[in-house]
Amino acid sequence: MNDSSPPICIIGAGRMGEGMAVAFSYAGFSVTLIDLKQRLAGDAEIYCHEVRSSLEAELLSLQSLGLLTSNQLKRVNQRIQICSRETAKPHFARAELIFEAVPEVLDIKRSCFAWLSEQCSPDAIIASTTSTFLVTQLAEFVSNPRRFVNAHWLNPAMFMPLVEISRSATTSEHVVQRLSSMLRKIGKVPVVCAPVAGYIVPRLQALVMNEAARMVEEGLATAEEIDTAVNVGFGLRFSVLGLLEFIDWGGGDTLFYGSKYLVEQLSPRFTSPSIIAEHMHSHRNGMRDGQGFYNYDGVNLSQYKKQRLEQYIQRLELMGKMPVFEASSES
Numbered sequence: 099m100n101d102s103s104p105p106i107c108i109i110g111a112g113r114m115g116e117g118m119a120v121a122f123s124y125a126g127f128s129v130t131l132i133d134l135k136q137r138l139a140g141d142a143e144i145y146c147h148e149v150r151s152s153l154e155a156e157l158l159s160l161q162s163l164g165l166l167t168s169n170q171l172k173r174v175n176q177r178i179q180i181c182s183r184e185t186a187k188p189h190f191a192r193a194e195l196i197f198e199a200v201p202e203v204l205d206i207k208r209s210c211f212a213w214l215s216e217q218c219s220p221d222a223i224i225a226s227t228t229s230t231f232l233v234t235q236l237a238e239f240v241s242n243p244r245r246f247v248n249a250h251w252l253n254p255a256m257f258m259p260l261v262e263i264s265r266s267a268t269t270s271e272h273v274v275q276r277l278s279s280m281l282r283k284i285g286k287v288p289v290v291c292a293p294v295a296g297y298i299v300p301r302l303q304a305l306v307m308n309e310a311a312r313m314v315e316e317g318l319a320t321a322e323e324i325d326t327a328v329n330v331g332f333g334l335r336f337s338v339l340g341l342l343e344f345i346d347w348g349g350g351d352t353l354f355y356g357s358k359y360l361v362e363q364l365s366p367r368f369t370s371p372s373i374i375a376e377h378m379h380s381h382r383n384g385m386r387d388g389q390g391f392y393n394y395d396g397v398n399l400s401q402y403k404k405q406r407l408e409q410y411i412q413r414l415e416l417m418g419k420m421p422v423f424e425a426s427s428e429s
C-alpha cells in the first residue's frame with residue numbers, strides 16, 4: 099500500500115489494463131503498466147504517452163464525479179508507471195502479482211506468457227484477464243503453472259466489484275488465497291469457479307443478451323422496451339436476489355412448469371436442467387419446502403424477507419421509483 103510494497107504489474111495497457119491499473123492505484127497500490135506489443139523505434143514511447151493521456155482523462159473523469167480531489171488525482175497518477183517491453187525487466191524484480199490483459203488472441207497470450215516466464219520470478223503470481231480461454235489451456239504457456247490462475251474482471255474494471263477467479267487443478271491454494279486477499283483489499287469481490295468456458299457471468303449474460311437480441315429480431319418489442327424491462331424488472335430484482343435464491347422464492351416447481359410451456363411454445367433451449375426435476379421429486383422446491391438451492395432450517399423467514407425488501411427499497415429510492423402512497427389522490 100505504500101512505496102515499499104511490491105508493485106502490481108499489468109501487461110497490456112488497453113481498456114482492461116488501464117482500468118485495473120486505476121483500480122489498484124486508487125486504492126493506494128503502486129502499479130506498473132507494461133505495453134508488450136513489439137513496436138518500431140520511437141513508437142513505443144509515443145504509445146506510452148498516449149496511454150498516460152488516456153489514464154489522465156480517466157482520472158479527470160473520476161475527479162468530475164467527485165471521487166478524487168486534484169491532489170489525490172496527482173497521487174493516483176504518480177503511482178502508475180508506464181513502460182514498454184524493452185524497459186520492463188527491472189519492474190518485475192519485486193513484483194509478486196502480475197495481471198495479463200493482452201488481446202483475446204491465443205497466439206498473443208502464448209507469446210506473452212513465454213516472455214513473462216523469462217522476466218519474472220518463478221513464484222510471482224500470474225493472473226490472466228481472459229474472457230474466454232480456459233485456465234487449463236493458458237497454464238500450459240507458463241513456467242511453474244502452480245502460480246497461474248484466471249482472474250476475469252468485468253468492464254468497467256474500476257467500478258465492477260466482481261472478479262471471477264478460475265483455477266486449474268494445478269493452481270496452488272496459496273495463489274487463490276493471496277490473489278483473493280489482494281482483490282478484497284481494493285474492494286473487489288472474488289468468486290472462484292472451476293475451469294469452464296464463460297466463467298459464471300459471461301455464460302449467464304451470453305444467454306440473456308442473445309435472447310434480448312432475438313426478441314428484437316422477432317419483432318416482439320423494441321430495444322428500448324426490452325432494456326426498460328431489464329432496468330426496472332430483471333436487473334433490479336437480480337441486483338438484490340441471486341438467480342438461485344429467486345428460484346427458491348418463486349419455487350423450483352414453478353420454473354419447471356413454466357419452462358415446459360416455453361419449450362412447447364418457443365424452443366427446446368428453455369428446457370430446465372435435471373436438477374430442477376430432482377429437487378421437485380425430493381420436495382426441495384425452495385422456501386416453502388424449507389429447502390431448495392438453499393437450506394432454510396432455522397432461518398427466520400419473515401426477518402430474511404424483510405432484509406431483502408429493505409434492499410429493494412434502497413434501490414427504488416435511488417431510481418426514483420418508490421410506490422407513492424395514495425397516488426390516486428394526487429392531481
Ligand SMILES: NC(=O)C1=CN([C@@H]2O[C@H](COP(=O)(O)OP(=O)(O)OC[C@H]3O[C@@H](n4cnc5c(N)ncnc54)[C@H](O)[C@@H]3O)[C@@H](O)[C@H]2O)C=CC1
Nearest residue numbers: 110111112113114115134135199200201202227228229253
Ligand atoms: N473489453 C472488455 O470489456 C473485457 C475484456 N476482457 C479481457 O481482457 C483482455 C484485454 O482486453 P482489452 O483490454 O479489451 O484489450 P485492448 O485491445 O483494449 O488492449 C490490449 C492491449 O494489448 C496491446 N496489444 C495489441 N496487440 C498486441 C500484441 N500482439 N502483443 C502484445 N500486446 C498487444 C494493445 O496495444 C493494448 O495495450 C482480453 O483477454 C479480454 O478478453 C475481460 C473483461 C472485459
Ligand SMILES: O=C(O)[C@@H](O)C(=O)[C@H](O)[C@@H](O)CO
Nearest residue numbers: 229251252253254299300303
Ligand atoms: O462482462 C464483462 O465485462 C466481460 O465478460 C465482457 O463483457 C466480455 O469480455 C465482452 O466484452 C467480450 O465481448
